[in-house]
Amino acid sequence: MTRIPLRPLARILDARKKGEDPDAIEKENRRLRHEEMRDRARLRAEGRLLVLAMMFFCAYAVIGARMGMLSASEPEEPRAQATGASIMASRADIVDRHGRVLATNMSTHSLYAHPQQMIEPGRAAERLAEIFPDLDAADMKRRFTDPRRKFLWIKKKLSPEQMQAVHDIGEPGLLFGPREMRLYPNGPVLSHVLGGSSFGAEGVHSAEVIGTAGIERFFDKDLRDPAREGTPLALSIDLTVQAAAEEVLYSGMKLMNAKGAAAVLMDVHTGEVISIVSLPDFDPNDRPAAPTKGSPSDSPLFNRAVQGVYELGSTFKIFAASQALQLGLMTPQTVIDTSPPFKVGGHRIGEFENHNYGAISVEEVIIKSSNRGTGKIALAIGAERQKDFLKSLGLFDPTPLEITEASGGRPLIPERWTDLSTVTISYGHGISTTPLHLATAYSAIANGGHTVKPTLLKQSGSQYRDVVLSEQVTRDALNMLRQVVSSDDGTASFGEVPGYKVGGKTGTADKPKEKGGGYYKDKVIATFAAVFPTDDPKYALVVTLDEPVETSGTKPRRTAGWTAVPVAAEMIRRVAPLLGLRPVYDTGQLDVTMSASD
């Protein structure tokens, strides 16, 4: 037990002496101390209570003053605030090499609703459904009458007619917001390059237009950069050529019963892509959603020319031949024995339809497209040098084209480069590249041996990079390519276009099965890689058809010579004049007769 001191001790001791009860004294003392403490506490509380009372009074006074200020202010029409800073709406145009508009902006309006301001939500929903058939009246009515909704978008872009019709509903809860929309006036032409755009950050008063694919996305920041001040982005594309190429390729694809097609037309000196087509295509004004099923490579969104990696077959043979000439291993006239058997790593190398060409020159190897011939040339070159050469042509890396999809076109090359790889790759099997890769590599052969960088931006003057082949070698190679087309037994004899001296190489590759395990017997990728005119090459053209079959003969024909070549020839016939190429006829060929009636 704790001892509680007796207080006041003196009086208690005194009381004890007198025999009085000390408890009473202590009690009295406690009461007094208690009183005193209470008084002290009350004094302190008095001050604090006064402070509290004043604080409360001041708070009420402030509220009252604020009420007064609000009441005294003039009522103004309530306005929804713009969210944040105003969104930069101007986006630079995109034009072709001659300044023709490919993508521009148009003022339009978006439609949104404030359901709580609506007078007749039901009627508004019905009338809107009449104006916009894709909207569902019942669903809209449900959303308009949902008390939790204060705001909802109805349409992101309106035509002037639709806007007037919505005005005529007379519903105050339907409101318009100004919009800049991206317009692609040429519709599906050049769709894969342009890509498409959509709205990014959206406010009532404006919305940000952002690129979602293609060059719109690749240059999104640049196009939106206010410092650009609306300077259009000039592409290397020639709109007229592009339109013609698309038209021809589309007809060709239909005629050859192909499920897809791609074409690349490149200026061999600058690397500028003059025209690039991938079919099927789409309308960038109304870009379809990405497919959720099926192979993405069959979607219209898929850019076959840039993203699609295919075994491009015999078109590769010219690389082996050119390199052999460059290394001085052979001349065009060096004879190579192409008769069977030719076994590499236990595999027999065969020829198309089991031909046996016998001992033929390097030139003839290309003209007749002998697999065994190129295989032997490649073995003479050796794997390392072959790899270096193909790499220097840019066939091992994704193309640096200025669209976002380009990085997706990564070539497939064997992990282990065996002798068999060396042989098969020499005739374009076991390596998958995009048609754009091929066009770039052919440009190097056509322009005198300089590599170029494929680009979609307009260039001025030649843009040569490294030298990989000598003038003489490219002249010989071009001569071979020319003969593939011009000689009667060349594989691309259908590719002759009078006046333009087309040279090129066909390639027909069986399609590998998607699940692996060999190749389809009846599905091919047919490619024709051409340069024209061969006496002074200006352009390289690659036309690729996916699963073509030509059925005019007794049995279906799938080789490039029967499918891709005629299409490419027709394309050259159409676009060469548009490109300003003057046809040059050999005097002997000129059979114009000036006949007078007798």
Added chain:
Amino acid sequence: MTEMVYGAVPVAGGEPVLPKWWRTVDKWSLGCILTLFAVGILLGLAASVPLAERNGLAPFHYVQRQAFFGGMALVAMLMTSMMPPVQVRRLAVIGFLAAFVALAFLPFLGTDFGKGATRWYSLGFASFQPSEFLKPVFIIVSAWLMAAGQELGGPPGRLYSFVIMVIIVLMLAMQPDFGQASLILFSWGVMWFVGGAPMVLLAGLAGLVVMGGTFAYNASDHFARRIDGFLNPEVDPTTQMGYATNAIIEGGFFGVGVGEGTVKWSLPDAHTDFIIAVAAEEYGLVMVLAILALYATIVVRSFIRLMRERDPFIRYGGTGLAAIFGVQAMINMGVAVRLLPAKGMTLPFVSYGGSSLIAGGIAVGMLLALTRTRPQGEIGDILRGGRR
């Protein structure tokens, strides 16, 4: 002789209850409270009609309910205000235990009425929110504990009341009902302040609150959005805040006229949290200032009267009740004029409410009981030579 043998006939000491009550009660505050109640009915005539219409009831259904519950609340208030402080304390302790148990069982037996927070017991014809009843009785119990803690050799009452407060605040925060939790916290803080909290500790606490607020702002999106919305000088006119502000502006000094207001049709909480906006729109600034003056009178008068109070229990209890009553009104009106961030809180006695009205009646009844005039030993003070 009979008297000498059997003792005197027992007579009640002192004067009769009613005259004594009338003589000692704070008649000004009582008048203010009755006026507030009348204002509540008057505004209910305007503000609750849309709600009744929405629920498919007779236009003045909620006014009738308000009058019914208000009548009960007034009876409860009068009865409570007639009690002596000791009886108030006893009943409050019993009430506290009941309300505390009710609060504790809310998570199991309560209903959330689809509002996302379990705060109510449904009684069929009416609902019952334990926290409304808990507030006044908690204050009384805390005041008792704090006062007892100051007795010589008394229990550590302040600590006990602190622990109870923390438990209740946590329970309320879990519902979640941060509004009521902060009211409980605030009233306890005011009592502690009046009870002689050291200034250093108070300053430290203020610092903690600021730090906590900063942390909440950084950590919670919801909280940050509220504060940003509050700090943003532009009001989105489609929010409740926007409607309320516009209603006050529309009302001007003398209002748009009885029944002419439009804000009550747009605001879902026009009859409770934003009733002051309805008042401002229909009756103008005059009405709002009158309502403000009523609250200010009750609160300030109560504090002033408590300054003279000698009994610490009465002083703390009265302070807590006046503070919680005053601050609730202050928050409600401060939100409507955007002096405070949006927080749903009813305007005591004016907002529509069922059982909460009765709880409010009991609370002000207790306040009136505690602020009644009592002999404060003035003669002793005079004899000891004034007030020192």
